[in-house]
Amino acid sequence: MIMENNESNMVTIHVMGKSHEVPGDLTIMKAMEYAGHQFRRGSGCRGGYCGACATIYRTKGSYKLLGALACQKMVEDDMYIAQIPFSPAEKKSYDINDLRADANAFMVHYPEISRCLSCNTCTKACPQDIMVMDYVQAALRGDVSEAAKLSFDCISCGLCAIRCPAEIVPYNIAQLARRLYSKYVDGPAEHVLEKLKEVEEGKFDAEIAELQSLDREALKERYETREKRL
Amino acid sequence: MRLPYYPGCTLKTDAQNFETSTLEAAKTLDIELVELPRWNCCGTVHALAKDDVIHYLAPIRNLIRVDEMIANGEIEDGKLVTQCVMCWNTIKRANTAALEDPDKMEKIRGIMEKEPEYSGKVEVLHFLELLKEKGWETITGAVKLPLEGLKVAPYYGCLLLRPREFALDDPDNPRIIEDLLEALGAEVVDLAYKSKCCGAYHAVHMKEVSAELSHKILSQANEMGADMVVTACPLCEFNLGKRQHEIKKLHPEFSSIPVVYYTQLMALAFGLNEEATAFEENTPDPRPLLAEKGLIMER
Ligand code: SF4
Ligand code: SF4
Ligand code: SF4
Ligand code: SF4
Ligand code: FES
Numbered sequence: 001m002i003m004e005n006n007e008s009n010m011v012t013i014h015v016m017g018k019s020h021e022v023p024g025d026l027t028i029m030k031a032m033e034y035a036g037h038q039f040r041r042g043s044g045c046r047g048g049y050c051g052a053c054a055t056i057y058r059t060k061g062s063y064k065l066l067g068a069l070a071c072q073k074m075v076e077d078d079m080y081i082a083q084i085p086f087s088p089a090e091k092k093s094y095d096i097n098d099l100r101a102d103a104n105a106f107m108v109h110y111p112e113i114s115r116c117l118s119c120n121t122c123t124k125a126c127p128q129d130i131m132v133m134d135y136v137q138a139a140l141r142g143d144v145s146e147a148a149k150l151s152f153d154c155i156s157c158g159l160c161a162i163r164c165p166a167e168i169v170p171y172n173i174a175q176l177a178r179r180l181y182s183k184y185v186d187g188p189a190e191h192v193l194e195k196l197k198e199v200e201e202g203k204f205d206a207e208i209a210e211l212q213s214l215d216r217e218a219l220k221e222r223y224e225t226r227e228k229r230l
Numbered sequence: 231m232r233l234p235y236y237p238g239c240t241l242k243t244d245a246q247n248f249e250t251s252t253l254e255a256a257k258t259l260d261i262e263l264v265e266l267p268r269w270n271c272c273g274t275v276h277a278l279a280k281d282d283v284i285h286y287l288a289p290i291r292n293l294i295r296v297d298e299m300i301a302n303g304e305i306e307d308g309k310l311v312t313q314c315v316m317c318w319n320t321i322k323r324a325n326t327a328a329l330e331d332p333d334k335m336e337k338i339r340g341i342m343e344k345e346p347e348y349s350g351k352v353e354v355l356h357f358l359e360l361l362k363e364k365g366w367e368t369i370t371g372a373v374k375l376p377l378e379g380l381k382v383a384p385y386y387g388c389l390l391l392r393p394r395e396f397a398l399d400d401p402d403n404p405r406i407i408e409d410l411l412e413a414l415g416a417e418v419v420d421l422a423y424k425s426k427c428c429g430a431y432h433a434v435h436m437k438e439v440s441a442e443l444s445h446k447i448l449s450q451a452n453e454m455g456a457d458m459v460v461t462a463c464p465l466c467e468f469n470l471g472k473r474q475h476e477i478k479k480l481h482p483e484f485s486s487i488p489v490v491y492y493t494q495l496m497a498l499a500f501g502l503n504e505e506a507t508a509f510e511e512n513t514p515d516p517r518p519l520l521a522e523k524g525l526i527m528e529r
Contacts, residue, residue: 117273118291124344
């Protein structure tokens with residue numbers, strides 16, 4: 001009994017060539033499930049955080065190939081949809097301790113970034129509205145802070161990488177930029193180090209021991225009232 | 231005077247002394263160079279292939295950023311100042327070529343989509359041209375430490391003077407760096423090889439080619455009694471300066487000679503500090519010679 005009374009709001013989507021009638025107020029992911037597809041790959045958090053549900057689509061009458069996260073984007077009438085659950089990309093292994101926060105770190109591991117054409121195709125493809133070209137360019141000139149800041153919301157969905165005519169994998173650049181930033185620019189988080197020290201010194205041992213002694217009901221009660229006790 | 235400035239990646243990485251000396255020297259002359267927001271690589275030589283549209287996106291995009299600065303009231307003049315000769319050459323030529331070819335401009339616009347239309351009104355200036363515009367008397371007026379007794383050989387390399395129609399000065403007999411050096415009080419040594427190629431990117435694959443060419447240029451400077459060579463290009467600085475050990479391998483009798491950016495001599499003559507002159511980043515080190523000439527303190 002799924003929304004049979006809601007017919008006026010039905011739209012047609014085309015998933016890998018096959019057409020389906022689905023309610024228009026669903027996300028691409030839910031609409032595909034409604035149509036009988038099961039997500040084995042290409043779905044994770046369902047909340048726009050994990051980047052697993054990269055999708056490309058076109059709408060009728062438009063030459064534009066667009067990208068979206070299936071768990072975020074609402075269906076539209078006459079949407080032609082294909083999932084990109086995985087984008088093959090060469091990922092380099094490096095020891096962050098051997099690198100320096102400069103342009104060379106990027107050039108050595110991902111020399112293809114020097115092929116960037118400044119075409120901005122990556123930016124247009126990004127479902128997170130990130131200025132992808134700008135962070136690739138920042139990395140190219142060794143501005144690690146800028147590259148890390150601009151790419152902060154990147155969820156490695158891979159849509160930019162499959163569109164880049166220079167075959168750059170921007171999210172690998174972004175990841176390296178943020179790692180370099182946290183290691184060499186931002187430095188260690190003092191408050192975490194302090195907490196760690198407190199843990200090691202046994203500051204919380206008594207509390208943990210007490211929790212371990214509680215039975216299931218008491219733990220449940222503690223959990224439910226945790227906000228009040230804070 | 232407030233002007234947008236396009237640094238290019240080399241001035242941010244391997245030629246930082248070119249950038250610091252430029253910015254500090256400009257400040258002395260009351261020129262405020264504002265780094266172009268969101269600049270991308272100029273596209274270098276790729277941009278200049280005739281029938282190629284996609285490589286034009288990079289230089290034109292930078293020019294759109296200048297339009298935006300004008301629209302935001304951040305600058306008055308539609309000028310873009312560059313320093314790396316390669317950036318200057320590329321952006322200037324792309325600017326002209328795109329404007330002369332409306333079809334190409336239309337295609338570029340179509341591919342860029344989200345960018346506003348380029349006004350076509352930006353003038354691309356090399357820093358040397360800006361200095362000439364200011365007037366050599368103004369430069370002399372800012373000199374605190376005339377470079378008296380310093381014999382300097384200007385080396386233009388290729389990109390400031392080629393292709394002819396884009397040359398920043400008379401391609402057969404350029405004077406602009408000479409005029410600047412004289413304004414700073416230095417003695418000019420005129421090299422016949424001042425616009426011969428230094429080997430450019432052959433330095434990557436065929437080191438000996440660059441080493442032989444650079445050897446010719448530098449030997450002439452030595453023979454003519456120059457104390458040092460000045461250049462406006464990070465690649466020339468690399469081939470002529472940092473690669474002198476390669477020359478020594480082929481010509482053991484070669485005696486090394488410092489190679490610096492012209493802006494470093496400006497910073498020195500303007501009496502700016504060591505951070506601005508940044509001579510410690512040059513190889514061979516020009517400081518012993520400058521100390522001998524009494525232009526910097528013995529350390
Ligand atoms: S930058 Fe690329 S990988 Fe990251 S979210 Fe945007 S499109 Fe996805
Ligand atoms: S799509 Fe690729 S080539 Fe184009 S701007 Fe982005 S990274 Fe550069
Ligand atoms: S040459 Fe490039 S732009 Fe033209 S059709 Fe092929 S991929 Fe597309
Ligand atoms: S010419 Fe060289 S320095 Fe200038 S932006 Fe292009 S690659 Fe960078
Ligand atoms: S499922 Fe995680 S972002 Fe869509």
